[in-house]
Amino acid sequence: MRIRRSVPAAALAAAAALLAGCGAQVQPAADAATPGYPVTVTNCGVERTFDAPPQRVVVNDINMTEMMFALGLQDHMAGYILSASKVDNTAVSPWKDAFSATPQLGTKINKELVQGAEADLVFAGWNYGFTDSSGVTPQALANVGIASYVLTESCRQGDSSARGIMDPIDALYTDITNLGRIFGVEERARELVDGYKQTIADAQATIPADEPAPRVFLYDGGTDQPLTVGANAAANDVITRAGGVNIFGELDDSWTSVSFAAAADRDPQVILINDYGNTTVDAKEEFLRRHPLMSTTTAVREGNFYALTYPQLTEGPQNPRAIADFAAYLGSLDAS
Incomplete structure (x- = not known):
């Protein structure tokens, strides 16, 4: 631990006056503490x-x-x-x-x-x-x-x-x-x-208590193995706090790769697309529509696709608004 010794303000003022009379330049003490720190x-x-x-x-x-x-x-x-x-x-x-x-x-x-x-x-x-x-x-x-x-x-x-x-x-x-x-x-x-x-609480207040949570697959990208999210990624909370259930939410990791076979076996009802990069949301959606396994899922058959941007799905200040927006989308599916 560093120990700083302070000099009384009056003594510093007196010293400054004395040195100024001699034409000296007075500099602040190099180790002067910033108020409120460390x-x-x-x-x-x-x-x-x-x-x-x-x-x-x-x-x-x-x-x-x-x-x-x-x-x-x-x-x-x-x-x-x-x-x-x-x-x-x-x-x-x-x-x-x-x-x-x-x-x-x-x-x-x-x-x-x-x-x-x-x-x-x-x-x-x-x-x-x-x-x-x-x-x-x-x-x-x-x-x-x-x-x-x-x-x-x-x-x-x-x-x-x-x-x-x-x-x-x-x-x-x-x-x-x-x-x-x-x-x-x-x-x-x-x-x-x-x-x-407050934003999250307001969004959750709109979620029907008597409706089963829709199964959601987060698709970031990948044509051989899809990149998705486990329990520890912000996107997982966007899904679950909006009233959905992440089909890979049992994985004790954040962003991670899985297989299309595993995703299709879990039959997602909604696919949440991460909107970023050189591949557009439309191109990602079209890829999943044509995929031999993903095309059989409820989400693809019913056209339940929703996109959020990368900063909405990674930890940051856009997460709460993303939860509210996705909750509204899931609610619109229930209403239909």
């Missing part, structure tokens, strides 16, 4: 301490960048990193103006880019920028003096490659609250979390 938060089971609000944050991916924007932290960002497959999502983002006004530093994170931006914090997640294979990890960044914050949805389960350690919506609340503390905007964080909870 703060310590627990992130993926690791305690992280900050002596002051970070000023040059590099953020990887659209959902985490939107968290920073929702908290009003654009001025604390050096910029964001976003792959070409997700740039189109910024045009329909509630924060599209903030994206336009904030530098995009690149399309793929690497240590050289981060160091070139003079980052003092990198906000990313496991498989959302942090990977052992690329060498961009919290430990590697710490070795060059750069702090990290890890998206809670992506927390690793110990030594396993499986991700997710808590309910995905709780992960969102945790990250917004932690970021609020790190940057000294706790009141804004509380307002956001309270608003998210």
Whole structure:
């Protein structure tokens, strides 16, 4: 633990006056504490301490960048990193103006880019920028003096490659609250979390209590093996809190690959498509309509397709609104 000794204000003023009379330049004490700091938060089971609000944050991916924007932290960002497959999502983002006004530093994170931006914090997640294979990890960044914050949805389960350690919506609340503390905007964080909870509660109040939950298959993409979601991805909570049931909700992971045979065997009644990338929603839907196994499912036969964007389906501030919108869609199926 660092121990800081403070000097009484009167003594500092007297010293300043004396030195000024001698023509000396007075500089603030280098170790002067920032009011309200240090703060310590627990992130993926690791305690992280900050002596002051970070000023040059590099953020990887659209959902985490939107968290920073929702908290009003654009001025604390050096910029964001976003792959070409997700740039189109910024045009329909509630924060599209903030994206336009904030530098995009690149399309793929690497240590050289981060160091070139003079980052003092990198906000990313496991498989959302942090990977052992690329060498961009919290430990590697710490070795060059750069702090990290890890998206809670992506927390690793110990030594396993499986991700997710808590309910995905709780992960969102945790990250917004932690970021609020790190940057000294706790009141804004509380307002956001309270608003998210109200939006979700209002949506859930519309779900019929006496109707069985429709079976939902999240289709991200893939023609050999579909990428879908288990229990620990934000999309799982979008499905379940909207009144559906994720057909792969028993998987103790976040985003993961399965087989089309397994998906078809579970006969989804609704297919939720992740809208991003070079493959359009229409092309993904047409692929499933023509697939020899998926074409036999209730969802395809009845044409029950619904699309949400990548930032609506990954942990971020668009999740609550996505829950409300999907709940309305599922409700319209019940009504018909």
